Amino acid sequence: MSLRDYPKSYFLLCIVAFLSMFSIMLTNPILSIYAKDIGATGVMIGWAVSGYWISRVVLEMPSGYISSKFGYYTPMAFGLILTVLGNVLMLFVRDPLFLVIIRAINGFGAPFFFAVSMTFIVNLVDASKRGQAMGIFQGIEFIGQIIGSTLSGRIVDSLGWQGGFMTALLLSAIAFALFIVPPYIRRETVQGPTAQPLKIGDVLGVLKNKTLMVIAAVTLAEFIMTSGLINTVLSVYANETLGFTLSEVGYMMGARSIGFVIAMFTMGSFADRIGRKPVLLFGLIGTSTLIIVMSGFTTLLTISAIIAIIGFTSGAIWIVGPVVSAEAVSPEQRGAAIGAYRTFFDGGSLIGPIIMAAVMTDYGVKPCFYLAAGLMLVTVPFVFMIKETGEVKGEVIAH
Template sequence: MGLKSKLGAVFSSNLPKVYYELLFVGFSIMTGMSLSSSFLSLLADQLDPSGALVGMVVSAWFLSRIFLELPAGIISDRIGRRKLLVIGLGLAMLGPILCSQATHIYILIIGRSIWGMGTALYFMSNMALLMDILPVETRGSAIGMFQGIENIGSFIGAPVGALLATQFSFTKVFYFTIVFTLISFVVALRSSAMKDLTSNHESKHSLTFKQISGSLRNWSILIVCVCVLLRMLVIQGIFQTVLQLYLNKNMGLSVGDIGWVISMKVAGQIIFLLIAGYLSDKYGRKPVLAFGFGVGALSIISFILSKSFAGLLLSGFLGGVGEGLGITTLLALLTDIAPANARGGAVGLYRT
């Protein structure tokens, strides 16, 4: 089956209605979440000119997720995905409400912490639901399409948020985030298909916490999670931290030119998120993963050796290609190997 046929199957009636509802919810919440990405550090700096707590605004988001995702995944295997997903969207709405009223840095930190907790519950439950519903023959393509649509929402949200910030104020942009999150919350809350799906899951997998955690003692799952850990170290440590400093201080690029390099990376990621699933369905998960990791390593070498702006743009694109191939294929591989009675816990471990 070719790429066109695979994508046609994704958008045909072969997939359950809940997939398309999750697709809409994912696009909406990612668009809303990314609205503040272009100015969040500037807002934090305004509220805390000393800079001492600016880093906590970003860290609070991730710290709250780290300690919540694994237990939340195990809990979802007991009480169902939809309940935690709806609770997560509710918290993800409370977070920007607090941020919109931030007149002090501590309010912004608390808002970001609650927001991070909400997104942890949402993303974990969302991924586990996808693992429950996707048929093997289109699993990779469907996951790739889902992740691609989410990233398009994120790609759209950042410049739109920057534009809104120039027209209103930093804190007022969070009102638009609230609207996007509210739409996602209402769709998930009223979804009859999601209710039916989670009811069936609960009746099939009412296991004890000990049974669920025991199912996660699987070397294949642990290896996938180690791969995710190493990939995130590269993404966060090199591409999102060192790269910008290298391009500015060593290569002499302006902020605008760095933006073009990052945009090329995002473009490569989105394109290959959409087709990575098809490739992994056709050629297997491991070969596509190995190729993706190889392209990612090549992009780092290319950044070091490139002396021209065109070479840096190509290096950025290659970095995005490697990320796109890795993100989709690792999740598809986890879906293949995770026991049905412990998928929530597997997703929680994967995301932690």
């Protein structure tokens, strides 16, 4: 299946995902700075960043059950509505506790849209092109995240925090309009899956799958690094200790997009050809090494260059993770498997800022780099345990 053969709903989902993630990340990378501006200190800074992920952890697993019961279209539309609502409420944040609460409300929308749309895409294409389809979708989603990160400092510098929140609201409203107005997604997905709805026990049952649990551990470690080290500690360290302006912090974070764009167009197809495991190992070992290397530099150019390469290596993990998760279970369990994958995705993003903020407060910045790299390297031996059959047997090709 070439890209020309993909239905219009696939490309529309990519656009909506881009705009939605753009809106989410427009202020997220420098939210730790905003939290300090309104009075947050210590671990509360970590909670301010993690608030968005609290509700996501709760809802990712049930999203597989919800999509099997109600179809794809309704949960995705509901998720986008919640994202818009969360961005409206961000305009009224005035203290750290309120920020945590509103970020939690904002996070309720993501599982309904992103987890359900990923399940839809996994079921849309055959196994031979699944890596490419998921790679492009996640890549475009991530580009929205990186562009938002890149522009965040510049927009807040120019428009103030309220202007940044208003811009995020506008982007999320456009995403919602693009989703509900054109008929493509509604026509194709409104009837949802044809199988019987999952039972709650089936949703929890996927957690017994060893391959899925390996991917869960890898994902947890990677997002502790991304959300805790890069998005929380590094942004504060760069601004307060290294003296980078908000715009420079945004550009530094945005450098990751260079590597990820390359990964988006190469690593998914590469994994389709040589297997998922080699790509996953490359991502883990490469990212861990680069984190240690980055801890020794203090200039904007060198840190940005390393973050760009980290975008490529960590992109390999992002692209392959959900594909292996879906392929490790039977087709009717894919929604639950994607939900489980994203639960640990969110879990790392939730606890990462809290852990890293605590380590930074008590021990300094350098140990945060070592901890992030160490957690990722610990998962490498478990990845070697994944077995790929190289062929489709009941659509389960990894175990």
